[in-house]
Amino acid sequence: MSEQDTPPIRARATRYYDGLWGVIARYLKVPRGGPRLPSDPEESYEVFHPAPGFLRCLKLWFWLAFLLLDGALLAGWIVLFVAIPWLALLLLPVTLVLLVVPEFVIYVALHLRYDATWYLLTPRSLHLRRGIWVIQEMTITYANVQNLRVRSGPVQRLFGIEDVLVETAGAGAGTQDHPATISNQGLLEGVADASRIRDLIMARVRTQQGAGLGDEPSAGVVSPPHWSPQHLALLREIREVLATARLDT
């Protein structure tokens, strides 16, 4: 709505939005910065939001729903205006409020959802955070990743984004109505460089010697001893020592 108009209005909208974030951060105690994990100082890590295409994708669905619902509401009001004009005029303010307010709230909520979604990738682990009312955080190490899924629908591809699902052997179906809370899956929604993330994680998973079920990587992987010339020379010496010893007795 207002964001697609002239720049001053956009600047003002941004200012109001920042103010809203200030209120949320202060009273709902939502952290504004990205997450951190303890790591080695020399290890690089990246903290990022979903791709901007993800927000545009959400907005597309929003505008479609907006046109559909508000069109129906407006059509209903016009029918009522033709049939019972005085009642329609009486209901006009209510209709106008219903036309604008929920959409405005949802539009802002989309932005909030986008800004509250954080992904943190370190060379060893993955950390996800999302949510305003309920903040959900998930931490997994690549050592425990069992498999990866990359999926995208036609609309998502139009915006150049994909979903990356990282699955561990962790338990559970979670709640089905909330796919983001399925407990053994880390969902990186709407990332633009899914193939890079996929390669990064899979490269780590492939080099793992364990099955990611708590087994020690070093257990059972003992290389067979191979004898160098030095060993052989030493063994020969021992044999000679023993041979002379037998002669002595």
Place this chain on the structure above:
Amino acid sequence: MPRPSIGHNDGCEIQEMASPSKHDPFDAAAIRRPVRALQTYYLIVSLLSGPAFPFVGIPLWIKYHTLRYRIDDEGVTMAWGYLFRKEILLTYRRIQDIHVRRNVIHRWLGLASVAVQTASGTAGAEMTIVGILEPDRLRDYLYLKMRGARHVTQPRTEEEADEEALDLLRQIRDLLRDREGGRGHGT
């Protein structure tokens, strides 16, 4: 708070537990009981449940008062219950993922529920640690204990094993030589 005069170490421990600040090293082993804020949280939850207040509130009240943690070098143990006792034990190495959930009331009270999963087949998280202040630091602590969070140096490489074998053989040779030398002197 007055510092108790019995032993220097005890005093430090009590002070750390009473006022944890960002600069103290996080001492997970000091966590034995949930903090008082959990009682407040449970009270709010049971009040929000309305007419079901006694059915929700009493089990939560019992849980708060009987909940015990033991966090050691190997794993976490959590036990609670009065009539029906429950005890959960897990080792750090088998942790699959860590979930931290905070709703608005949690955040106002500084709490969180830290759910730890292993690869067992139950639907929910195996262990949900509740009533901990500074859940982020507990999360970091558990994360660093998790498999794959740190670079594990292989205990011995091939060269080291070879070196050790060579050393062993050398020792055998020397021992045999000594014995032979000693016996030669004796006779």
